[in-house]
Amino acid sequence: xxxxxxxxxxxxxxxxxxxxxxxxxxxxxxxxxxxxxxxxxxxxxxxxxxxxxxxxxxxxxxxxxxxxxxxxxxxxxxxxxxxxxxxxxxxxxxxxxxxxxxxxxxxxxxxxxxxxxxxxxxxxxxxxxxxxxxxxxxxxxxxxxxxxxxxxxxxxxxxxxxxxxxxxxxxxxxxxxxxxxxxxxxxxxxxxxxxxxxxxxxxxxxxxxxxxxxxxxxxxxxxxxxxxxxxxxxxxxxxxxxxxxxxxxxxxxxxxxxxxxxxxxxxxxxxxxxxxxxxxxxxxxxxxxxxxxxxxxxxxxxxxxxxxxxxxxxxxxxxxxxxxxxxxxxxxxxxxxxxxxxxxxxxxxxxxxx
Amino acid sequence: xxxxxxxxxxxxxxxxxxxxxxxxxxxxxxxxxxxxxxxxxxxxxxxxxxxxxxxxxxxxxxxxxxxxxxxxxxxxxxxxxxxxxxxxxxxxxxxxxxxxxxxxxxxxxxxxxxxxxxxxxxxxxxxxxxxxxxxxxxxxxxxxxxxxxxxxxxxxxxxxxxxxxxxxxxxxxxxxxxxxxxxxxxxxxxxxxxxxxxxxxxxxxxxxxxxxxxxxxxxxxxxxxxxxxxxx
Numbered sequence: 001x002x003x004x005x006x007x008x009x010x011x012x013x014x015x016x017x018x019x020x021x022x023x024x025x026x027x028x029x030x031x032x033x034x035x036x037x038x039x040x041x042x043x044x045x046x047x048x049x050x051x052x053x054x055x056x057x058x059x060x061x062x063x064x065x066x067x068x069x070x071x072x073x074x075x076x077x078x079x080x081x082x083x084x085x086x087x088x089x090x091x092x093x094x095x096x097x098x099x100x101x102x103x104x105x106x107x108x109x110x111x112x113x114x115x116x117x118x119x120x121x122x123x124x125x126x127x128x129x130x131x132x133x134x135x136x137x138x139x140x141x142x143x144x145x146x147x148x149x150x151x152x153x154x155x156x157x158x159x160x161x162x163x164x165x166x167x168x169x170x171x172x173x174x175x176x177x178x179x180x181x182x183x184x185x186x187x188x189x190x191x192x193x194x195x196x197x198x199x200x201x202x203x204x205x206x207x208x209x210x211x212x213x214x215x216x217x218x219x220x221x222x223x224x225x226x227x228x229x230x231x232x233x234x235x236x237x238x239x240x241x242x243x244x245x246x247x248x249x250x251x252x253x254x255x256x257x258x259x260x261x262x263x264x265x266x267x268x269x270x271x272x273x274x275x276x277x278x279x280x281x282x283x284x285x286x287x288x289x290x291x292x293x294x295x296x297x298x299x300x301x302x303x304x305x306x307x308x309x310x311x312x313x314x315x316x317x318x319x320x321x322x323x324x325x326x327x328x329x330x331x332x333x334x335x336x337x338x339x340x341x342x343x344x345x346x347x348x349x350x351x352x353x354x
Numbered sequence: 355x356x357x358x359x360x361x362x363x364x365x366x367x368x369x370x371x372x373x374x375x376x377x378x379x380x381x382x383x384x385x386x387x388x389x390x391x392x393x394x395x396x397x398x399x400x401x402x403x404x405x406x407x408x409x410x411x412x413x414x415x416x417x418x419x420x421x422x423x424x425x426x427x428x429x430x431x432x433x434x435x436x437x438x439x440x441x442x443x444x445x446x447x448x449x450x451x452x453x454x455x456x457x458x459x460x461x462x463x464x465x466x467x468x469x470x471x472x473x474x475x476x477x478x479x480x481x482x483x484x485x486x487x488x489x490x491x492x493x494x495x496x497x498x499x500x501x502x503x504x505x506x507x508x509x510x511x512x513x514x515x516x517x518x519x520x521x522x523x524x525x526x527x528x529x530x531x532x533x534x535x536x537x538x539x540x541x542x543x544x545x546x547x548x549x550x551x552x553x554x555x556x557x558x559x560x561x562x563x564x565x566x567x568x569x570x571x572x573x574x575x576x577x578x579x580x581x582x583x584x585x586x
Contacts, residue, residue, distance in 0.1 A: 026524065028482040035515035035524035055522045058532050061474075065481035068424045070446040071468040071552070074366060076543040083535065105426070113366050120366060131538035181425040186437070188430065195430045221386045225423025228387075230471075231463050232491065233578030237423065239494075240390050273496045311513045316496040336501070338508035347501035 006197045013194035017151045018141050023093035024055045025084055027100030028065065029262035030294075036311030037296035038099055041145055044299060049155055054091060059084055064102040068226045078120075079127040081110050082136055086128060089137030096139035097148055101261040104144040105182025108190045111138065142190075144183060146260035146295050150192055150200045153207040161304035164210030166255075167327035172211035173255040176290075177201035178245075178268065180261025181221050195219075201258050204295060208302045217248035222264040229267070242271035246290075250283045256322050257292040268292045273316040276353035287354045289317035301328060308334055317353065356407025358414070362448055368402075371440030375399045381428035381438045391421035391582050395428055395438035402441055414449040417582060420460030450548060456555050460582070463574050465556035468549050476537055479528030484510075484517075491575075 030038055045051040062084060067077040088096050098104050114121035125136035149156070164173045179198045184191025193199025196219065202212050223241025228234045245268070259265040272289040276282045284290045292315065293301075300310045307328065312319045313335045323330055336346040362368055381395040382388045388395065398418065401409045413419055419442055428438040446455070455461030474483045489500040502509045507517060516523025540546045560570035580586040 028480045031480070031515070031524040032482045032484040032487065035510060036513040038524050039514040057520070057522045057526050058529060060479040060528055060532055060536060061481045063475060063481065066471040066475055068443075069467045069471055070443065070450065071464065071471055071549070072540070072545040073447065073543060073548060074443075076540060076545040079539045079543050080536065083539070113370060116370070117366060127539065127542055131542055132535045181427060185426045185430045219427070221423065221425040221427060223386065223423070225387070225425065227420070227463065227467055228423045230467060232575050234460075234463070235494070236583075237387065237390055241386050244389070270494050270496055270499075274494050309513075314498060314502055314509065314513075316498045337512070338505070339512045342508060344505040344508045345501060348497040350497060 009197050010193045010199045013189060013192065015147065015192050016141065017143050017147050018095045019151065021052045021093060022095045022097040023088035023091060024053045025059050025098045027103065027262040028061050030099050033266050034262065034294050034311060036309065037294040040300040040305060040310055041149065041296045044156065044303060045148065048159060048303065049152055054093060056087055056091060059087055062103040062106060064100065064106045065226060067106065068102065069230060077106065078110050078124045079131065081107060082124050082128045083132055083134060085137050085139060086134035088139060089135065094140040097143050097145055099145045099262065101144065101180030101182050105186055107142055108187045112187065146200050147192055149295055149299055150203050153204045156299050156302060157207045160208065160302040162302055162326050162328055164205060164208045164326065166325050172209055173325065174213045174253060175205045175210040176249050176254040176257045177205060177212055178222065178257055178259045178264050180264055183260060201260055201295060205258060213252045213254055215249040215252050217245050220245050222267045224263045224267055238267060239271050239274060242267055243275060246272065246283045254290055255325060257290055258295055258298050259292065260295050265292045265294050269316050273350060273353050277350055280352055282353060288321060289353055291315065291317050291319045291322045358407045358410045358448065359405045362402065362410065362444055365444035365447060367440040368444040371437035372403060373434050373436050375403055375436050376434055378433060380431050380433065384427050384431050386425060386427060387421045387423050390584060392584055393418055393421035399436060399438050399441055413445055414452060414454040415457035417458045417460050419445045419449060420458065421582065450552065453555060456559060459579065462559065464552050466571055466574050468552040472549055476533065476540065479533055479536065484525065
């Protein structure tokens with residue numbers, strides 16, 4: 001699709017994102033596999049941009065993975081969500097920002113269902129009081145954490161030390177953006193730019209100097225599929241979907257992938273390892289993979305954070321070739337050290353994936 | 355219309371997700387599951403809107419309702435704003451409620467999902483808890499996860515997380531009173547009852563097969579027939 005056409009679509013899907021004062025809720029997968037990403041988001045928002053982002057230790061999972069694996073009823077997950085919203089109000093906030101895409105989609109679905117069925121909302125409020133003695137409340141504004149970084153993208157660029165530009169050629173890096181399915185496929189109006197051509201990551205990449213590349217399977221799912229990944233004997237579903245995406249994007253020679261979903265970067269990173277080790281096929285140049293990043297990690301790189309503080313050593317596809325392209329310095333000797341330089345060993349190198 | 359259909363229509367996901375499907379097949383064309391599994395959401399939605407209880411019972415016993423990945427890609431493209439993914443969720447819900455999920459290989463996998471995910475939710479406050487994500491069960495997580503999992507406390511400390519610690523932060527310890535609230539939510543909203551139903555059905559099946567619980571779990575986790583896939 002031509003760029004002007006996308007701009008027209010984007011203009012139809014504008015979303016109001018308050019600038020400040022948020023109640024922040026973490027993601028189960030993000031915390032487990034990319035804990036430094038959440039820390040980076042909070043550090044940038046609070047300490048670099050001076051925003052008020054509040055977190056309480058009393059919030060929990062939204063139950064989304066248990067719900068989308070069909071293990072708990074809809075009424076259960078709605079009451080857990082009502083508890084999260086009640087904590088927001090109890091702490092004096094009305095803007096709610098969540099780190100997880102599954103959560104975000106579920107919050108959108110829940111609020112819409114409550115709007116259409118007020119009696120159900122009353123029942124959930126009653127459940128909440130009976131179980132937690134908390135007052136029912138709803139957020140005035142609901143955003144995903146990538147919406148927030150989209151909102152701050154120009155401020156991040158202004159304070160940035162690096163651009164998504166090849167330091168040797170001066171050319172913008174070629175970036176694939178991957179949006180988590182539950183960000184806007186169910187409710188296009190709730191995502192920046194809609195569902196067909198979401199703008200949330202495109203806006204960040206453009207502001208930070210990179211160039212988005214289009215490819216046929218751009219909107220295809222990473223393949224998590226909840227039960228399709230969690231059960232080992234179903235896992236070929238997950239692998240097959242990631243494989244389909246990489247086969248589609250490879251001819252366009254991307255330098256990197258940026259994602260806004262907690263699970264997608266894990267799958268796009270790890271399945272490259274599996275494809276390389278089992279088939280001998282890699283999608284980057286010279287036997288390398290295509291490095292995959294969270295949007296918080298990319299924001300952190302642009303702002304000049306140390307790559308190992310961002311947790312990039314926990315990726316399976318090495319990120320160093322990309323750091324070299326941008327000209328970001330790093331100390332290879334410190335890559336796998338623990339806190340204060342503690343020696344905690346290092347991973348075994350894969351036999352095929354460089 | 356039959357009793358199963360009426361029961362299905364009580365589900366808010368069906369009320370939201372079924373708006374007179376015109377059978378165009380767009381959902382099937384866009385569906386990631388349909389590409390790999392013998393799965394056709396167009397046909398499933400058509401079967402549901404027939405309202406015929408014998409047809410719906412066939413679905414509730416089937417393998418096919420368990421192939422969806424709940425990505426909801428179908429929702430975006432449907433010209434009638436149907437949501438095949440939500441209809442699947444309602445079917446799975448009723449399949450569990452009626453006990454018919456035990457009739458299919460994929461349905462029986464509910465035993466592991468219910469046990470593991472909700473163990474994490476009720477004991478730690480998270481759906482995913484990294485200490486319970488062993489490399490041995492997830493070799494695809496690669497040698498970097500093998501290393502990370504073996505040094506989880508050190509890596510999380512290095513990355514500024516708060517693994518099992520007090521106060522806020524990534525993977526903090528959720529206070530006991532909050533876990534008790536989750537348990538009460540489970541009790542009054544039917545989750546506890548559902549988990550027990552899935553557990554008892556699984557244990558009964560394990561006993562029929564002469565397997566211990568652990569052997570049954572391993573069987574469910576690792577054994578799968580190729581009949582599910584399109585090319586087989």
